[in-house]
Amino acid sequence: MSDMQTPHAGDDRAPDTDVVSLLMRQHGDIRNLFDEVEATKGDERRNAFRRLVRLLAVHETAEEEVVHPFTRKNLAGGGQVADDRLAEEKAAKETLAALDDLDTDDPKFMPQLLKLRAEVQAHARAEERYEFTHIRRSTDVTNLAAMAKAVKAAEAVAPTRPHPGVESAAANMALGPVAALMDRTKDAVRQAMGKDG
Numbered sequence: 001m002s003d004m005q006t007p008h009a010g011d012d013r014a015p016d017t018d019v020v021s022l023l024m025r026q027h028g029d030i031r032n033l034f035d036e037v038e039a040t041k042g043d044e045r046r047n048a049f050r051r052l053v054r055l056l057a058v059h060e061t062a063e064e065e066v067v068h069p070f071t072r073k074n075l076a077g078g079g080q081v082a083d084d085r086l087a088e089e090k091a092a093k094e095t096l097a098a099l100d101d102l103d104t105d106d107p108k109f110m111p112q113l114l115k116l117r118a119e120v121q122a123h124a125r126a127e128e129r130y131e132f133t134h135i136r137r138s139t140d141v142t143n144l145a146a147m148a149k150a151v152k153a154a155e156a157v158a159p160t161r162p163h164p165g166v167e168s169a170a171a172n173m174a175l176g177p178v179a180a181l182m183d184r185t186k187d188a189v190r191q192a193m194g195k196d197g
């Protein structure tokens with residue numbers, strides 16, 4: 001395969017055995033999906049927004065189950081860092097729930113989307129600065145891989161990178177409401193962590 005390279009956000013070839021690379025990739029995907037929702041209209045926007053909601057549900061649930069508990073337990077001052085990140089996630093989830101009730105063509109949709117984007121991106125920057133950098137330094141490759149496996153279990157609940165053209169309304173419907181998706185994701189992550197623990 002290719003040479004060793006420094007993974008960066010959005011890099012498809014970032015090794016999925018490193019939880020930090022995996023989550024950085026998801027942060028990049030989230031940014032790209034916000035761009036896509038903003039740049040489209042009608043069905044295209046509806047579709048991009050469904051994918052964004054799904055990715056956010058999966059990503060934030062995985063972080064709540066895997067990353068913030070690790071921070072709380074292993075990083076200096078980790079209790080406060082984890083509490084701050086959880087508060088940000090809660091605020092973003094409330095904005096997301098309000099947004100999820102609106103049609104993507106509703107005039108109120110775009111201002112709410114921009115609010116969500118600002119919240120989510122400030123939150124992601126804080127995670128990268130106060131958690132991700134320190135997680136790599138605080139644990140070994142085995143544990144990074146175990147955490148990556150749990151995040152991938154979350155991704156498997158609601159695949160967020162479908163092949164173009166495969167996306168269907170039926171597939172979106174089958175995933176159900178965001179809250180139910182988060183519950184299923186949580187179960188999958190816990191199961192994956194249990195197997196590794």
Ligand SMILES: [Fe+2]
Nearest residue numbers: 060063089127
């Ligand atoms: Fe998060």
Ligand SMILES: [Fe+2]
Nearest residue numbers: 059063124127
């Ligand atoms: Fe994140």
